[in-house]
Amino acid sequence: MSKVLVTGGSGYLATQLIAALLREGREVRATVRSTAAREAGLRAAVRRGGADDAGLEVVAADLMADDGWPAALAGCDEVHHVASPIPATRPEDPDELIVPAREGVLRVLRAARDAGARRTVLTSSFAAIGYTPKPDADYTEDDWTDPDTPGLAPYPRSKAIAERAAWDLMEREGGGLELVVVNPTFILGPTLTTDLRMSAQLVKSMLDGTLSVLPRQYFGVADVRDVADLHLRAMAAPDAAGRRFLALADGPTMSFRDVAETLRRRLGGWAARVPTREAPGEEPRRPVIHNDRARKELGWTPRPAETTIVEAAESLRDLGLLAPMA
Known part of the structure; x- marks a missing residue:
């Protein structure tokens, strides 16, 4: 069986998927x-996920450079393209986000096609689906x-542009490569890595009290473990080719x-x-x-959102990432 390539390997979703x-x-x-x-932290993260990292090879490749991608794809029949830029703060120039997102996905898809890979499953986002009002x-x-x-905002714009570019490339010059896209809502759930990304930072800021006022916004929640599982199902199902999955x-x-109310109700004193x-x-x-x-099409069964929120918080506590109580 050939190797599987996962891009952005040290990230929140990628470590769960690996x-x-x-x-x-x-x-x-x-x-x-x-x-x-990144390698040491990645290996530690997958071991926290109950996996033996002896079967893991870690290589360097940058979304904004061609170097490294042919070697990264060599011998890989399946590609999970998870890497995507997510800035800590909103960039002044939207192209700081849009260009790496678009060029990165095109670079990976072309390398996968040229290497003869069977299928790429791309992590896009609900941001590419639901940020135009209806x-x-x-x-x-x-x-x-x-x-x-x-x-x-630049982030949803970048996700929409990057995903459109991916589908356009497949239509024009995809060769034998198949594409499936996973569009998660706001990803939460337990972290395997101590290098926290935006969603885990949100839960941490609530628990630490550094977020003092809650924004008024509704959003979907997706468990990071369930998104990883959806990636696996999207790769395995023959009829998933050419489809998007929320x-x-x-x-x-x-x-x-x-x-916030879920955290307070379920976690008691340490969510004070x-x-x-x-x-x-x-x-x-x-x-x-x-x-x-x-x-219906992939047999996917997600966890309840409340479980996702609580277990995200518990993972931060268990990794010692929360500020001590005064």
Whole structure:
């Protein structure tokens, strides 16, 4: 059986995906921008996920450079393209986000095609689906975010542009390569890595009390473990080629206040610093997001959102990443 390539290997989702592949007995090659900076943390993370990292090879490849990608793809029949830039702060120039997202996905898809890979499963986002307002606020995989939506932030614009570019490339010059896209909502759940990304940082900031006022916004939640599982199912199902799959936890969309109340109710005293006050303003619309396609076509069964939120917090505690109580 050939190796599986996972890009962005040291990330929140990628470490869960790599651990799942290794637990299945697959040999995995993971790309990181720098092996010196990332390899040790990646290996520690997959071991936390109950996997033996002996079957893991870590190589360096950058989304903005051609060097390294032919070697990374050599001998890989399956590619999970998870890597994507997510800035800590909103960039002044949207192209700082859009160009790496678009050029990175095109670079990986071309390298996969040229290496003779069978299929690539791409992590896109609900941001590529549901950030253009609709009268009914009801979203499925048939919806697309219009990059020219007035006031659209750089991140959803980058996700819509990058995913469109991927599908356009497949239509024009995909060769024998198949593409499947996974569109997760806001990814939460337990972290295997101590290098926290945006979603885990949100839970940490609530528990540490550094987030004092809750934004008024509704969003979907997807468990990081379930998104990894959806990647595996999307790779394995023959009929998934050419399809998009929304990833959403079991249950309705949530507000930041819902998340805060879940933490306070389920975690007791060590969630005492979680804020309860919402920012002033009108109550936003609650979107309805459908995950029927993944459930019906791939047999995917997501966890309840409350489980995802609680176990995200517990992982931060267990890794010693929370500020001590005063």
